[in-house]
Amino acid sequence: MQTKDPIVLVEHVNKSFGTNHVLRDFSMAVETGENLVILGKSGSGKSVLIKCIIKLIAADSGKITVLGQDIDALDEDQLNTWRADIGFLFQSNALYDSMTIRENLLFPLRRHWTKEKREKMADQAILEALEDVGLAHTLHMMPAELSGGMRKRVALARALILRPKVILYDEPTTGLDPITGREISQLMIDVQKKYNATSIVISHDLNCINMIANRIIMLIDGKNYASGTFQELEAATDPKIKAFFE
Amino acid sequence: MRNPLILQSAFLQEVGELSRFTARFFRELVKPKQEWEEFINQCFWVGYKTLTLVGITAFIMGLVLTIQSRPTLVEFGAEAMLPAMVAVSLVREIAPVITALICAGKIGSGMGAELGSMRVTEQIDAMEVSGTNPFKYLIVTRVLATTIMVPLLSSVANAISLYGGYLGTNLRGDVSWSLYWFQVFNSLSFGDVVPSLIKTIFFGFAIGIVGCYKGYYSQKGTEGVGRSATTAVIVASLLVFIIDLLVVQITDLLDLT
Ligand SMILES: Nc1ncnc2c1ncn2[C@@H]1O[C@H](COP(=O)(O)OP(=O)(O)OP(=O)(O)O)[C@@H](O)[C@H]1O
Ligand SMILES: [Mg+2]
Numbered sequence: 059m060q061t062k063d064p065i066v067l068v069e070h071v072n073k074s075f076g077t078n079h080v081l082r083d084f085s086m087a088v089e090t091g092e093n094l095v096i097l098g099k100s101g102s103g104k105s106v107l108i109k110c111i112i113k114l115i116a117a118d119s120g121k122i123t124v125l126g127q128d129i130d131a132l133d134e135d136q137l138n139t140w141r142a143d144i145g146f147l148f149q150s151n152a153l154y155d156s157m158t159i160r161e162n163l164l165f166p167l168r169r170h171w172t173k174e175k176r177e178k179m180a181d182q183a184i185l186e187a188l189e190d191v192g193l194a195h196t197l198h199m200m201p202a203e204l205s206g207g208m209r210k211r212v213a214l215a216r217a218l219i220l221r222p223k224v225i226l227y228d229e230p231t232t233g234l235d236p237i238t239g240r241e242i243s244q245l246m247i248d249v250q251k252k253y254n255a256t257s258i259v260i261s262h263d264l265n266c267i268n269m270i271a272n273r274i275i276m277l278i279d280g281k282n283y284a285s286g287t288f289q290e291l292e293a294a295t296d297p298k299i300k301a302f303f304e
Numbered sequence: 305m306r307n308p309l310i311l312q313s314a315f316l317q318e319v320g321e322l323s324r325f326t327a328r329f330f331r332e333l334v335k336p337k338q339e340w341e342e343f344i345n346q347c348f349w350v351g352y353k354t355l356t357l358v359g360i361t362a363f364i365m366g367l368v369l370t371i372q373s374r375p376t377l378v379e380f381g382a383e384a385m386l387p388a389m390v391a392v393s394l395v396r397e398i399a400p401v402i403t404a405l406i407c408a409g410k411i412g413s414g415m416g417a418e419l420g421s422m423r424v425t426e427q428i429d430a431m432e433v434s435g436t437n438p439f440k441y442l443i444v445t446r447v448l449a450t451t452i453m454v455p456l457l458s459s460v461a462n463a464i465s466l467y468g469g470y471l472g473t474n475l476r477g478d479v480s481w482s483l484y485w486f487q488v489f490n491s492l493s494f495g496d497v498v499p500s501l502i503k504t505i506f507f508g509f510a511i512g513i514v515g516c517y518k519g520y521y522s523q524k525g526t527e528g529v530g531r532s533a534t535t536a537v538i539v540a541s542l543l544v545f546i547i548d549l550l551v552v553q554i555t556d557l558l559d560l561t
Contacts, residue, residue: 114429138435152430156418169435 064123065090065224065256066111071120073106080106081117082280093250093257093270097302098277104260105149107277108226111258112146113137125223142170145222149229149260151213153201160184160197163216170220187215191245207238214242218249225249227259231266243269264303276302325517329447332439339441346449354410354457358403362461365398366390366468374476383477387484388491390469396496399461401548404507407454408540412515415446416536419519420529428520443520447512454508455501495555503551510543 064087073081080103088094098104109115111122113129122129125143132140154162163184167176188194191211201209210230217225230246231239243266250257250270261267267274268288276283276291278298284291292303370390377383419442422428431438470484479487518536522528 109429112433114432134437138437141433141435144433146430146433148426148430150426152426154422154427154430155425165431165436166434 063090064088065125066258067121067123068107068111069121069123071107071110071117071122073103073110073115073117080280081110084120084277084280084282086275086282086285088256088258090256091250091254093247093259093272095259095261095267095271095274096277097261097267097274100262102277103280104277105228108146108228108258108260112141112144112226138169142166142220143223145217145220145225145255147213147217147225147227147230149232151201151209153209153213153216155201158198158200159188159193159204159212162201162212163187163219166216166220183219187219188212190218190249191215207234210234210242211245214245221253221255223255225255225257227257227261229260229262231261231263236265239263239266240269242266246270321521322513322517325520326513328439329443329513332437332444333448335437335440337440339445342441343445343448346445347453350407350411350449350453351457353414354403354407355460357406357410358457358461359464361402361406362399362465363468365402366394366465366470367472368468369393369398369465370469370472371475374472386473386477387469387479387487390472391466391488391491392496394465394469395462395492396500397548399465400458400500400504400507401544403458403461404454404504404511404544405541407450407457407508408511408544409537411450412511412536412540413533415512415515416518416522417529417533419443419516420522420532421526423520423522424524424526424529439520443516446516447509450512450515451505451508454511455504458504458507459501499551499555503547506547506551507544510547511540514540514543 066086066088068084068086071081071084072079084107086094096104096107106115110117111124111129113122113132125140127140129137129140154165157165164176164180167180167183171180185194185197188197191214193208193211193215196204196208196212201212204212214230217227225246227246231242234242246257246259247270249255257270259266259270271288273285273287274291275285276299278284284294284296284299286294291299294300294303370386373389374383374386377386377389419428422442428438428442431441466488469488470479470481473479473484515536518532518539522532
């Protein structure tokens with residue numbers, strides 16, 4: 059499955075927690091500009107996989123290369139600089155609940171922008187990011203004052219504020235009504251087009267998947283079990299794959 | 305009842321983890337780029353959350369100690385010693401320990417719960433993803449804040465409790481304001497004040513480290529957050545007494561008084 063010049067390359071990764079072997083020799087390659095969806099049962103290790111990609115969790119073995127960088131070779135400083143190019147949307151949103159929405163969006167800028175740049179451009183960038191998700195009026199609110207869908211959109215704005223080249227979405231539409239879910243999916247497509255970003259999306263939401271996916275990877279038994287377009291996998295006869303499309 | 309051997313090894317493991325956490329604190333402390341803004345914030349919070357309670361408690365302690373000590377001193381005909389005796393007990397032991405216990409209760413549990421819920425809701429991971437070192441941003445600032453604020457609060461508690469002592473002396477006796485303070489300062493020596501101050505620095509450090517440790521490694525789930533907060537208070541209070549015991553032994557050995 060070697061492809062030319064993948065932007066994210068995962069090779070033979072294993073990860074276990076105690077006796078719970080979550081990822082078993084998992085490999086995949088993601089091309090620049092691709093919208094890749096990872097599909098798998100609850101507890102199959104999807105969140106663990108993308109946390110390994112951004113090195114929140116260290117894999118037990120195997121090699122992960124992102125933006126041409128072997129992530130094991132990075133020291134702490136390089137790691138933090140490298141992370142500016144990667145956006146991460148948490149399954150639980152992970153908004154800082156002691157900070158306002160503005161401060162939440164300012165946080166990623168504090169490490170990656172100089173003080174002068176922040177003073178000159180931060181307010182503009184924050185407002186723009188919030189406008190992109192239609193929430194400019196929430197600037198001075200606290201996360202607790204927002205609805206679940208609004209929080210998801212703020213988290214999305216925060217993940218995108220540095221204009222990352224690779225964006226990892228952990229269940230961006232789960233728990234939202236179908237209309238908001240479609241809006242978020244549309245937003246993800248717009249972002250991908252506008253900035254030519256690469257997305258890796260974890261999702262169970264068939265509508266969302268159908269809208270955004272160029273390609274789908276099935277994570278079953280800790281392995282890259284199958285991959286293909288929505289149509290290809292929907293037409294598959296393997297019962298393990300079929301179960302997801304019913 | 306659990307096997308005492310298992311309990312014992314769990315205890316030792318906890319001590320080991322806490323020591324590792326403390327070592328990491330010092331490693332991160334010396335790394336460049338300090339988070340001054342968050343540090344000032346935390347100092348303010350520690351003071352804001354405890355100052356009133358520390359003040360009231362210290363005042364009552366000073367007053368009550370004076371009133372209760374008087375009859376004994378009168379019995380020995382040593383009533384004039386009252387300000388001196390009260391000052392030494394307040395400054396050497398009561399004000400620092402009371403301040404530390406209040407801080408362990410309010411700050412230790414607050415940090416345990418706050419960091420615990422940040423851990424559980426992945427906010428700490430989100431900081432890491434944003435290129436900020438969460439240990440430096442959250443832990444180093446908080447531990448430094450308690451290390452500096454507990455001695456300050458304890459000094460405030462000293463002053464207020466001594467003022468309580470003044471009122472207590474004058475409820476039944478008659479000692480002028482200047483005579484009272486003259487006697488107080490006359491009775492306090494270097495060996496009373498400095499070990500007491502150093503002790504509060506350790507109290508503050510212990511409270512910060514334990515509160516942060518419990519929160520930072522909180523178990524998943526809201527139950528874990530609650531447990532982080534309670535155990536932070538218990539362990540921090542216990543450490544305060546252990547440090548108190550050690551410091552008194554050391555000052556005794558060095559014969560500082
Ligand atoms: N920090 C951790 N410590 C121990 N076990 C963990 C940890 N994180 C995840 N696991 C385990 O790894 C397995 C995969 O978890 P993961 O969160 O990746 O699932 P998921 O595929 O994202 O599921 P969902 O769709 O429900 O979010 C689970 O069995 C979980 O218990
Ligand atoms: Mg998940």
